[in-house]
Amino acid sequence: MRVLVIDPDTARAALVAQGLEGVQPLEVRRSAVYDEAEVMAFAPDVVVIAAESPDRDTLDSLQESSQGHPVVMFVDRSEPGLAEQAVRAGVAAYVVDGLAPNRVRSILDVAMSRFALTQQLRGDLAKAKADLESRKTVERAKGLLMKERGLDEDGAYRLLRKLAMDRGKPIGAVAADLLAFAGVLKGDGA
Amino acid sequence: MSGLSDLRLGFIPLTDCAPLAAAQALGFFEEEGLNVELVREASWATIRDKVAVGLLDGAHMLAPMALSATMSAGAGGEGAILAPMALNQNGSAVTVSIALAEAIRAVDPDALARTPVTAAPLAKVIADRRARGQGPLTFAVVFPYSMHNYLLRYWLAQGGIDPDRDVRLVVIPPPRMVEQMRAGAIDGFCVGAPWNVVAETGGVGRILIAASQFWPGGPDKVLGVTTELATQRPDELRACLRAVMRAAAWADEAENRETLIELLARPDRIGAPPAAIGRALESEIVFHRDAAGLPRREHGLWFLSQMTRWGQIGSEHDLQALVDRVYRPELYREAALSLGPILEPALAFADAAGPAEARLFDGRAFDPQAARAYAAAFDIHRAPV
Numbered sequence: 017m018r019v020l021v022i023d024p025d026t027a028r029a030a031l032v033a034q035g036l037e038g039v040q041p042l043e044v045r046r047s048a049v050y051d052e053a054e055v056m057a058f059a060p061d062v063v064v065i066a067a068e069s070p071d072r073d074t075l076d077s078l079q080e081s082s083q084g085h086p087v088v089m090f091v092d093r094s095e096p097g098l099a100e101q102a103v104r105a106g107v108a109a110y111v112v113d114g115l116a117p118n119r120v121r122s123i124l125d126v127a128m129s130r131f132a133l134t135q136q137l138r139g140d141l142a143k144a145k146a147d148l149e150s151r152k153t154v155e156r157a158k159g160l161l162m163k164e165r166g167l168d169e170d171g172a173y174r175l176l177r178k179l180a181m182d183r184g185k186p187i188g189a190v191a192a193d194l195l196a197f198a199g200v201l202k203g204d205g206a
Numbered sequence: 207m208s209g210l211s212d213l214r215l216g217f218i219p220l221t222d223c224a225p226l227a228a229a230q231a232l233g234f235f236e237e238e239g240l241n242v243e244l245v246r247e248a249s250w251a252t253i254r255d256k257v258a259v260g261l262l263d264g265a266h267m268l269a270p271m272a273l274s275a276t277m278s279a280g281a282g283g284e285g286a287i288l289a290p291m292a293l294n295q296n297g298s299a300v301t302v303s304i305a306l307a308e309a310i311r312a313v314d315p316d317a318l319a320r321t322p323v324t325a326a327p328l329a330k331v332i333a334d335r336r337a338r339g340q341g342p343l344t345f346a347v348v349f350p351y352s353m354h355n356y357l358l359r360y361w362l363a364q365g366g367i368d369p370d371r372d373v374r375l376v377v378i379p380p381p382r383m384v385e386q387m388r389a390g391a392i393d394g395f396c397v398g399a400p401w402n403v404v405a406e407t408g409g410v411g412r413i414l415i416a417a418s419q420f421w422p423g424g425p426d427k428v429l430g431v432t433t434e435l436a437t438q439r440p441d442e443l444r445a446c447l448r449a450v451m452r453a454a455a456w457a458d459e460a461e462n463r464e465t466l467i468e469l470l471a472r473p474d475r476i477g478a479p480p481a482a483i484g485r486a487l488e489s490e491i492v493f494h495r496d497a498a499g500l501p502r503r504e505h506g507l508w509f510l511s512q513m514t515r516w517g518q519i520g521s522e523h524d525l526q527a528l529v530d531r532v533y534r535p536e537l538y539r540e541a542a543l544s545l546g547p548i549l550e551p552a553l554a555f556a557d558a559a560g561p562a563e564a565r566l567f568d569g570r571a572f573d574p575q576a577a578r579a580y581a582a583a584f585d586i587h588r589a590p591v
Contacts, residue, residue, distance in 0.1 A: 070381065078377075149521075
């Protein structure tokens with residue numbers, strides 16, 4: 017397991033290392049600030065960050081990208097609701113200072129599995145959205161063909177499908193092209 | 207027991223926290239019956255989370271952050287954030303490293319002398335780098351949902367640079383921008399005052415375009431508050447707005463500038479050299495004048511148009527309804543009117559303030575009623591067609 021602790025203080029990194037004793041192979045690295053090149057080279061399985069670190073914004077921004085990591089946050093004291101909110105915002109788990117070392121491992125494990133699940137859900141959602149957009153685009157392209165070519169709905173769909181097969185492209189892409197070109201003919205984006 | 211109501215307000219060390227810092231230092235909060243604790247936070251994400259759960263009653267906040275937080279609020283509205291006041295207009299800028307500024311000058315000797323500077327010569331630099339097999343340039347912003355992100359992206363795209371494909375965009379906290387540029391880790395950034403001037407006076411970077419050139423009177427930060435403060439404690443919110451308004455008006459006055467700079471330069475506020483803080487206050491940032499404090503829904507819709515343009519949001523939201531929920535000019539007006547003649551009277555009324563003419567530097571007009579069409583009409587965009 018590779019763990020990166022972003023914290024100017026060395027105490028928490030030591031706590032994490034102590035809590036993970038016995039895990040093989042294990043590498044716990046501490047860095048005072050988030051350094052992108054270093055993170056890329058190290059490729060951590062999980063990142064532990066102090067809640068008061070300015071680098072939270074960088075990690076927050078990576079949540080939706082492929083560069084994201086499971087993030088575990090250290091807070092000084094438990095404040096009501098903050099953990100739930102941080103988790104809703106993409107932090108995978110959080111740890112209140114004064115944690116017993118023997119709990120570190122289970123928290124990191126939970127963080128990693130929760131992160132994997134979120135990534136999967138995010139992927140599914142993105143695909144569902146793309147499918148929906150594609151369907152909407154096809155509907156609009158059909159409407160355009162019906163209007164401009166005097167086709168009925170079936171005929172418009174068959175024409176789109178034929179165009180897609182002829183070009184070897186997905187029907188959604190052909191529909192989008194059609195709409196874009198229709199826009200140009202009407203003078204949009206010129 | 208002071209008899210005062212307690213409020214906790216967060217801020218990030220930036221020049222535009224001035225209305226909050228001044229209201230505290232000048233005793234305006236106390237005069238309004240409030241005992242305010244100003245809490246310096248290290249990240250925008252923490253500001254968002256703490257306001258969302260009510261650990262802070264309000265905070266100095268990136269305007270688009272209030273919108274994005276409310277978009278992801280729970281079904282019962284938990285986590286929604288309101289913007290009853292804007293804290294400032296302008297103040298951000300795009301800065302590039304000295305090396306990159308020289309590269310731009312090499313392809314076009316007059317590039318940096320024109321006003322406003324466009325990104326077209328930079329596009330040429332990027333094309334040349336690509337032809338030589340060099341990696342992409344790296345630009346930094348402070349948060350994905352920020353004026354800085356949208357300003358930089360708009361400006362790059364206007365010059366023919368696709369911000370998602372032709373450069374690498376990263377997020378770096380404001381106080382760390384200058385050292386990252388000095389270390390060569392980033393080639394450019396868009397950040398709020400005072401960090402652009404700090405880079406320039408330190409010989410690290412060169413400011414290419416300031417927000418006041420990009421969009422004169424354009425929006426930046428808001429005071430983001432909890433729904434609970436607005437609905438359960440409206441008197442305290444009004445008192446808070448009055449204090450911050452008075453401080454904003456005070457901060458605009460040239461005769462108060464020295465005092466303000468001294469106040470902001472303190473290590474528990476921004477902790478930057480006074481000279482660097484002064485420059486943006488002279489000619490860039492407006493806190494109160496020209497109804498700068500009015501949280502304009504047109505501005506909210508422009509932010510949503512840019513979120514749409516860059517694929518941060520899809521077509522699932524009712525943009526107008528979202529803006530109406532977050533941007534609360536009526537709360538601002540009510541507080542301003544109760545304060546007496548602090549606001550030019552005409553500006554206190556919705557129809558008298560006039561629409562915010564959203565003319566950006568490229569002259570393209572923005573119709574708030576057609577935010578989605580506007581987003582999809584750009585040559586470079588990620589909006590659904």
